[in-house]
Amino acid sequence: MRAETSLYISMTDETNLLSAVSPQPFSLDGAEWPTAEHYVLAMQFEDPALMAEIRSSLDPQQARKLAKRHKRKIRSDWESVRRVYVTRAVYTRCLSHPESAQALLETGDKRIIESSLYDYYWGCGRDGRGLNTYGEVLMDVREKLRSVAAVSAV
Template sequence: MRTENSVYVSMTDVENPLSAASPQAFSLDDAEWPTPEHYVLAMQFEDPALRAEIRSALDPQQARKLVKRHKRKIRNDWDSVRRIYMTRAIYTRCLSHPASARALLETGDKRIIESSLYDYYWGRGRDGRGPNTYGEVLMNVREKLRSATAVSSPSFSSQDPNPPG
């Protein structure tokens, strides 16, 4: 059910600056990441070599294939930390790319919904029962960006010690 008080985003839409797959590079954890999706996929693993391999994948689709190939090596605590890593990636990307921050702020007070029919964690899934975690991450980052602009100028500091999460 779509409403006018909502914004629908696909995490995999490379054309949308709010998507985790949007190719807007940023630096985080002493590395340059091509997309938030690359970062989050890599953080599923503790092995630095595997993280580097995922980071250097040509696109998020190739990075996801690498994850599937190594799924037995996914860190034990992943379910409890994945939202934190996604939040860090999206927030840092917004700090690095003012156009992404602007696009997120322009959603106003609308509810942001990840529109995947198949993802019951990041999205709501086909039946709408999923928690819409990606939408929640975007709305939390939006609030953090609003707080940052209320305190300082519209140019955000990438040295913010308190990313949302």
Template structure:
């Protein structure tokens, strides 16, 4: 159920700075990652060569296909650590890209919902009964950014003043 107290995002919307596929490169774990999606997909595997291969593909869709081809080699603890890796990726990206952090802070106190109809772990699922882990990750990072004062939100245009002549 959509309400005014919620913000809906899609992990696959390249235009949305809160999406995992938004092209906002960042450095983490001795690598430069083109998107958060690349990072999280690569961290599913322990093989450094496979991680590097995923990191090097041009777009998140190619990274997803490559990871899917190797799914039988997923790390054994992936279910228990995937949220941690997603959190690390998005938090690091926010620190690297203040506009991304501001977009997250501008959601205020609204509940953030990942609107995937098919993903019941990261998203809300077709019936709204999904875990919405990605939304929870974003809300946790938003709180961490606030408490750390890492990025100050941009004031609304009505509050900005031109410098005197």
């Protein structure tokens, strides 16, 4: 029997501990964030008032709508820094919520794929040729958690 080599997840599945919208609050950059999605959406902007409004949105969907309404104000370097912000959010969330870190570590060596049909940057896209950046971030954080655990064990 062959083990599955890939794990498909959705960034928008609130019940999955690896999802960006999983309700696992964490502190980062001097503020408390309800989800990784709230943090990443707010980091698209430089206006502190808009960032605070996104952070205080009731849920990730409301935060997303608010960010879309202000898309003309997205910082000019967003394309080059967005992966860094997602990585920071996921890693910090894992440090704040051991069950999230454990869920990520339990994926073993599986390739994690964000199964969005429409997103070719964060997900795999309809034809599977997307960049799968969210899946790559999860695998990077998994490696970081493993190396930190290995150093602590010594």
